[in-house]
Amino acid sequence: MANNSFNATPPRLRPLSGIFSATQRPGVATLRRELRKTMIHKLLGLPYDEWMGAFLPANDTTVDDASFDGLFDKVPIGSGETEMYKPFVDAVNGAEPAILDRFVLAKTFDKTDKTDKDKKKADGGMYPRDSPAVAQERTDWASVEVFIECKSNLTCDPYDEDTLSGHPYANTKRDALGQIATYASSVFEFQHRTHHFSVVLLGSWARLARWDRSGVIFSSKFDYKQEPAKLVRFFWRVARASAEVRGHDTTATRVLPGSDDYELLQAWKAKEKTLADDDYVAKRFVKSLSGDRPWWRLTVSNKTHGSRDFLVGRPTFAAAGVVGRGTRGYIALSISDPARPLVYLKDCWRMVHDRSKLEGNILSDLNEKGVANIPTALYHGDVEGQLTVSQTYWKPKPDPHTPSAKEENPFAEVDDVAVEAVPSGSDSAGQSEDADPGEPEYVDAKQKQKQTKIHCRMKTHQHYRLVVKEVGIPLQEFPSGRVLVRVIADAITAHEDAYNKAEVMHRDVSIGNILIIPPNAKQGKKEYQGLLTDWELSKRRSDENAEPRHPDRTGTWQFMSVHTLSKPEAQVQIADELESFLHIMIYCAIRYLPHTCDDVGEFMYSFFDDGRLVEEAEYTCGYFKRSVMKEGQLHDLAGKRILFLRTPRPPKPKDRSTTTKKMTLQPHPIEGLIITLLQWFSARYRLLPLEVDDDDDWEVAPFPDDLADSDEEPSDQSKVVLRAEKINSHSAMRTLLTKAYDRTGDFWPGPGDRQRDQLDPNFNPHKPQKTREKRTAPDGQPQEQPSSKRIRSASSQT
Incomplete structure (x- = not known):
């Protein structure tokens, strides 16, 4: 089962600069910057009283407001944040x-x-009295109930009810939003939560917030020094609320010392040194039990199998972010099964739609039809009663920057759907362009064409769990170039089987959705096998012409084809999916095999993560990826061809004048595969119609026939057509890779071709080039790499 699923970048969001992408785990500063961009249209303000009534209604015991007058008088205002916090904590x-x-x-x-x-730390929080955070004064994400962030004044207010998207305009406010979004993400990652609460102090002002996988509902700001009862009332109610109201998942029970579950897992830890070398599943399960992360008993329920319980430790993957699927993957011990097998459990929040199908049902159908190289579904089901609610509080309101806005009341309701004159670069640019009969008179004809009905961008998500039989390892951990080719060929076979036997298109081919099943003597498995996983976004061929289930582009940005990135409204074709497999091969080769690329970070960002801005928060395929695929040649940003080698290049001599003999570079077998495949896909793009930017003011006139000249001879043109036809079906690409893998002798260099990760973990795409150190492919032995795929994009996330 994929241990890092559901990441797709929506058409209204940028490709996230590799931060939640497949390239690397970001630093905290970059994580903050990228996380706050995922919050566009995911924030909503409510008046304080309405917020409290919705999420923390009055308890049996009420608060005497008068008894807390002057409670926060000793909290200094205008000084530093740290000076504020101790008096605030002491007062409460x-x-x-x-x-x-x-x-x-x-x-x-x-x-x-x-x-x-990531070494993140919140200013403070509400904790159980026995939490280590209290005595150690150390952030503890596993036990925090309410996290608190303190700012000295309103210039760092992370929320803004005066924008349609809820996203603040000022940079200081956006930075603050990114900061608290990382804290909210950590609470979701370290605990099992349906939602949770936070408080932000802004000098003498405060705001409350409730976070779930649909979005964030924040309160209007209030002066807690002048009205201390408002803040007291919040803490009073949340402290006395049930665990469920506070957001705890009641189907996840923490394993505590002294319990039978705890002793069982301790016994597993004791097996670590006695496990067979090739028993990778047990080894990884034991590894997940190490460290200080809590252990959990998780329940998976459905009508067919009833309730099944599983013990888990640290997730093998946990997607960063707040809104969206929040996928986590675990190697799990099935304690409801007498044999107690190790299985793979995926915990996520699926998007709810009338035509959406449960991934477990999709997998079961594919299993029944004999689709090869996919996981075997065991148990799955929605977690009853755990549905996001943020989206239910959304109400249309006018743009407060238009004459019709009630600027004095940012929470004012509007009877009808409001229309906004959408300038280029506005937060709402790119939404559906339905005509609205109530257009304001000041909008001219051209603006009318761009006007937008304001729709709720918060999506309903349902908590869901799926258990499969197979436990794989991430594709990034491939031991050699030969195994990489074999595993990708197996995944293509799975894709082909699903397409032909079940008439299903996967539509999310990415590095995180291909797993490796290594050889295992105990199971009689002698060869490596590839699995194609995460079928939730798949679609039946008979539904291809139906209205999209989700308004966003589906797939993983970094591995989507140039065609799909450029034309998000177009149907995904076999050639698009096969191109994704090629991108996966290039991605793995450029990071882990020897080559001549001098700046891996620059290449990875420009090819996989970059995008071309069309409107604010709307991106299409980046220029570099587009040019490489159209030219059919892999090169760096300077135009220098990139070659994959059997062995790393030796360092160049400092004194070149003494060198009389040129070095002969031996190409890696994957070099020929990539060259061939690039030619096939380049042929496809040479035959596709000319792409121009949509603009009503321009029209492309036909070129005069008597002046038209082709750079292809008739015979060459026929070759282009033949090459393009090879990727209209799976067989040619699958056969090419399979034949290469089957070559024996010294055709393949052996496992020594696997290198350490050549992507500098400190690479920053936003840093000026001159300050970066360029790297060549280093020599060395392979090392275990953590799964690095992060957010895909909102649809997949949202």
């Missing part, structure tokens, strides 16, 4: 009557969570 913790019941506020701005690789 020391209040009489006690506000937080069995909880307590802890200041944690000095120390990061020890188990968090």
